[in-house]
Amino acid sequence: MLDAIIDTILDHIEINQNGMRNGIRGSYGVAHPEYPDAVGNEIIANIVGIKLAFTPLNEGQKTGWLRRLIPFVNTSWNQGETIADRARLIARFNTLFSKKIVNEDYGEPFANVINFTKKMLWDVVSEIHNLGHNAAPNFIHYCQQVVNAHETVFNMREVLALNGIPATSIYQIIHTFHQNNLGYGDLCETNVIEVHKMMAKAPPAGGFGGLVAWGPGNYHTVNENKKGHFLKHVLNADPQGKNLNWNDEMRRWWAQLNIQVTLATLNQHMPGNALVLANAGRFVDNNTPLAMNEVVPLMNALHGQMSDAFKDHMYTTYGAAYEQIALNIGLNLINPAVCSDAAHQKISISGRDNGGYQGDVFVVGRIKNGVLGISSCYFAEDINERLNRVVLWPL
Secondary structure, three states, X not given: OHHHHHHHHHOOOOOOHHHHHHHHHHHHOOOOOOOOHHHOXXXXXXXXXXXXXXXXOOHHHHHHHHHHHHHHHHOOOOOOOOHHHHHHXXXXXXXXXXXXXXXXXXXXXXXXXXXXXXXXXXXXXXHHHHOOHHHOHHHHHHHHHOOXXXXXXXXXXXXXXXXXXXXXXXXXXHHHHHHOOOOOOOOOOOOHHHHHHHHHXXXXXXXXXXXXXXXXXXXXXXXXXXXXXXXXXXXXOOOOOOOOOOOHHHHHHHHHOOOOOOHHHHHHHOOOOHHHHHOHHHOOOOOOOOOHHHHHHHHHHHOOOOOHHHHHHHHHHHHHHHHHHHHHHHHOXXXXXXXXXXXXXXXXXXXXXXXXXXXOEEEEEEEEOOEEEEEEEEEOOOHHHHHOOEEEEEO
């Protein structure tokens, strides 16, 4: 009976029972159908985790909460379930996530969250219990540590399924994080696909073998990526139009690669260029290589105006050495780690050189088209700033 259900719940709440009971009854009117005994006093009493769940609410809020809970339990989800099934799932949800399933925090209108709530209970809570994760220490710990864990789990399951990955993979990911004492805070629906991929390529405590090859990075092909990053970091001539934040990186690469550019070289590959003529005074003569202190001023003067012939010449002459440096470092990374960007969308492996390049070269690897490879290699203006990353797990 409705009265019995209300009384059973109110027995667990230290408030004005008569006032709330009458308020709830009055909201339905005399024509409201009575609730069947199948709901059961014990189930209803367990639905709310009442003493904790109602702590921050005043009497009016508690009344509104109960007004929502009772019809929610009594409304079919069209899954062939009984009222008792619905009540049990709500009880399980509240126990697992330390939440009250229908509350004032969702805001108005209440109907906006009904479909999510039904799917959360029927699909996710049932799944968690059927697979035994409700009793697994790793999952319990996750639910205790993550704010709104129910929403995060729900969203990550949905993203995995939409990308052709079993939704239940999320429990193994959570288990791996727990097993390796990793923080859950940076695991979310925007990066869970990349995390899943990276765990297969470079799992925590999995004996990382280094970055053994270049990958396509943010280009379509490996060769495009290698050339693109050479042009960006050595000449500040990024094909994608990104300017260097630290122009002195060019001088570091010119010294490291022993780049020799003469005025004759420029005139050969950029004949008649007014900027070359205007900067001819930076050279001692036609055949003496440019001094290192003139590299950045000359490259700045030619920025955006270099001919394709000059860029191709530079890459053909020095590109292989640049690429090999990246491979040497990638195989022997110092401080390697799987990291997330600040937006929790891109997952990468990164680390520094082992001192052979003053410890200032930073290498980044990413997965693209199923292949883990070097994405970029550059001298960092402040290597410690580069190492101040959002680390998901060390390698």
